[in-house]
Amino acid sequence: MGQTTAEKIFAAHLRDEPFQGTKVLDIDRVLCHEITTPVAIADLEWRGKDRVFDASKIKAVIDHVTPAKDSKTALQAKILRDWARRHEIKDFFDVGRNGVCHAIFPEKGYIRPGFTAIMGDSHTCTHGAFGAFAAGVGTTDLEVGILKGVCAFREPKTIRVNLNGKLPGGVYAKDVILFVIGQLGVNGATDRVIEFHGPVVETMSMDARMTLCNMAIEAGGTCGICQPDMVTVEYLWPFIGEEYASKAEALADFQNWVADTDAGYDKVLDFDVSALEPQVTYGFKPDCVKSAKEMAGTKVDQVYIGTCTNGRIEDLRQAAAVLKGRTVADSVRGIVSPATPKIFQEALAEGLIQIFMDAGFCVTNPTCGACLGMSNGVLAEGEVCAATSNRNFSGRMGKGGMVHLMSPSTAAATAITGVITDARSF
Amino acid sequence: MKKTFGGPSIFLDRGDINTDEIIPAKYLTEVTKEALKPYCLEDLSLDGFDPKGEKLANARVIVTRDNFGCGSSREHAPWVFEVNDIHTVIAESYARIFRQNMFNCGMLAIELPKEQIDKLFALEQGSGDVDIAINLAEQEIVARGNGIEESCRFEISPFDKALVEAGGWVEYADARY
Numbered sequence: 001m002g003q004t005t006a007e008k009i010f011a012a013h014l015r016d017e018p019f020q021g022t023k024v025l026d027i028d029r030v031l032c033h034e035i036t037t038p039v040a041i042a043d044l045e046w047r048g049k050d051r052v053f054d055a056s057k058i059k060a061v062i063d064h065v066t067p068a069k070d071s072k073t074a075l076q077a078k079i080l081r082d083w084a085r086r087h088e089i090k091d092f093f094d095v096g097r098n099g100v101c102h103a104i105f106p107e108k109g110y111i112r113p114g115f116t117a118i119m120g121d122s123h124t125c126t127h128g129a130f131g132a133f134a135a136g137v138g139t140t141d142l143e144v145g146i147l148k149g150v151c152a153f154r155e156p157k158t159i160r161v162n163l164n165g166k167l168p169g170g171v172y173a174k175d176v177i178l179f180v181i182g183q184l185g186v187n188g189a190t191d192r193v194i195e196f197h198g199p200v201v202e203t204m205s206m207d208a209r210m211t212l213c214n215m216a217i218e219a220g221g222t223c224g225i226c227q228p229d230m231v232t233v234e235y236l237w238p239f240i241g242e243e244y245a246s247k248a249e250a251l252a253d254f255q256n257w258v259a260d261t262d263a264g265y266d267k268v269l270d271f272d273v274s275a276l277e278p279q280v281t282y283g284f285k286p287d288c289v290k291s292a293k294e295m296a297g298t299k300v301d302q303v304y305i306g307t308c309t310n311g312r313i314e315d316l317r318q319a320a321a322v323l324k325g326r327t328v329a330d331s332v333r334g335i336v337s338p339a340t341p342k343i344f345q346e347a348l349a350e351g352l353i354q355i356f357m358d359a360g361f362c363v364t365n366p367t368c369g370a371c372l373g374m375s376n377g378v379l380a381e382g383e384v385c386a387a388t389s390n391r392n393f394s395g396r397m398g399k400g401g402m403v404h405l406m407s408p409s410t411a412a413a414t415a416i417t418g419v420i421t422d423a424r425s426f
Numbered sequence: 427m428k429k430t431f432g433g434p435s436i437f438l439d440r441g442d443i444n445t446d447e448i449i450p451a452k453y454l455t456e457v458t459k460e461a462l463k464p465y466c467l468e469d470l471s472l473d474g475f476d477p478k479g480e481k482l483a484n485a486r487v488i489v490t491r492d493n494f495g496c497g498s499s500r501e502h503a504p505w506v507f508e509v510n511d512i513h514t515v516i517a518e519s520y521a522r523i524f525r526q527n528m529f530n531c532g533m534l535a536i537e538l539p540k541e542q543i544d545k546l547f548a549l550e551q552g553s554g555d556v557d558i559a560i561n562l563a564e565q566e567i568v569a570r571g572n573g574i575e576e577s578c579r580f581e582i583s584p585f586d587k588a589l590v591e592a593g594g595w596v597e598y599a600d601a602r603y
Contacts, residue, residue: 072456220493
């Protein structure tokens with residue numbers, strides 16, 4: 001029997017199998033941010049093992065609360081900064097050059113097909129968009145990753161999701177993944193990799209594929225994986241041009257990681273998305289999903305566009321297309337946070353920032369900020385936010401607050417009317 | 427450091443209890459485990475549950491339903507249990523990262539079938555006070571409450587068991603890789 005993408009990556013990275021079913025893998029990328037890394041650093045110091053396995057394979061960013069909002073977050077940033085300097089970690093991104101981890105690391109070309117990556121952040125599954133195996137881990141796994149360059153996983157089972165048909169206008173990758181999570185349930189993919197296939201994924205950009213894979217964890221999935229193809233090659237070409245004689249050669253190499261046609265799957269799900277409508281969550285779990293039409297009229301106090309799910313340039317273009325020439329409802333606070341400085345500059349050059357500001361949006365620096373209720377747009381008790389983020393847990397964006405997840409397009413339409421609105425009605 | 431397991435239990439009768447409920451994100455700005463201690467399960471709203479109550483303060487074991495610990499990768503969730511001397515969770519199922527974090531800290535995330543979990547909840551219905559003893563070597567739990575005793579075996583992967591016996595993943599990996 002053939003192999004899935006994850007099985008191929010596991011086989012190529014296997015360092016040890018201490019017990020049947022437990023695979024210890026060599027890790028190509030250990031990614032770090034200032035919230036989950038400082039305790040690992042402190043523990044390594046306490047153990048007298050303040051070392052890194054390979055500084056070139058470790059990438060670090062301050063992104064969750066930046067610039068620091070208080071003494072505690074300043075200390076977290078300082079611990080990460082001092083550590084990166086001490087160990088000569090060159091790819092470290094501090095204030096002015098920093099962005100949301102799952103946007104900035106791919107943007108720098110750090111993630112390649114066939115790579116293994118771990119990070120102390122559940123949305124690390126985003127990087128599977130490149131045909132990599134990338135998993136969110138806790139601080140102890142991160143600590144061992146930093147010290148030894150390995151991480152242990154159970155043998156992966158894979159759910160294959162075939163996305164068939166053609167996405168209608170005004171319906172995006174965010175709508176697709178919300179729909180899929182609604183079908184799978186919040187633990188429908190626990191201990192599973194979700195492999196996305198089909199014509200809908202093949203025509204998606206890398207930005208859209210990252211949105212898709214970003215939310216695999218919301219169904220419990222270890223990683224979302226897209227098949228590497230020419231879209232992947234084109235995205236990575238500025239970084240790999242010297243490694244390959246041609247794009248065709250790069251493609252041939254990347255295709256080593258494409259799943260075999262006779263690979264064994266735990267489950268195969270087929271969805272035709274040709275009639276899919278914009279999706280919105282309604283409860284406190286990401287699998288509570290309805291169409292934007294069904295949710296129409298629900299009042300919101302804040303609209304938040306950004307995050308590792310939907311803070312990339314295409315997302316800002318989607319939102320700006322709806323906002324152009326319109327203004328935010330008086331009852332709504334609009335906040336947009338481009339996910340990286342590069343995206344911010346592109347948005348400036350394209351006139352998108354002007355559109356957001358003319359509409360009455362507050363434009364913040366790149367940061368995770370409000371998504372997890374840490375800064376830059378925390379909700380008050382009883383308030384409701386329409387957000388392009390990935391998690392709608394009770395109190396996620398502030399105690400007593402409610403979050404409705406949706407696409408940038410739906411969020412923009414909602415900002416204009418003050419109630420959840422299907423952007424296609426404009 | 428190796429942990430001790432078992433003791434008075436608290437029952438959380440809901441599935442999908444997430445890491446934001448176990449330890450809200452606003453406390454992730456702490457850089458020591460000990461600083462998390464007062465905030466255990468602070469945002470969990472559940473009938474009859476008081477995060478500041480005696481029941482939680484005395485608990486050494488949590489018994490709960492399916493998909494426990496879903497959401498964030500924050501190890502602050504197992505840590506807030508660890509610093510409150512809760513080294514054992516017994517549930518129908520777990521989110522992957524939370525489960526691994528428990529074993530990586532040398533703690534136990536025991537998985538039992540729904541019928542067995544139901545029996546434990548039934549013990550609690552009777553008396554309110556249930557003490558659960560854990561025998562890791564024999565992979566057996568014995569729950570006592572209301573003058574009744576329930577015992578059952580549990581499955582644990584040899585790797586997870588080795589992590590608990592080593593005191594956690596750092597100790598295990600450091601000795602081996």
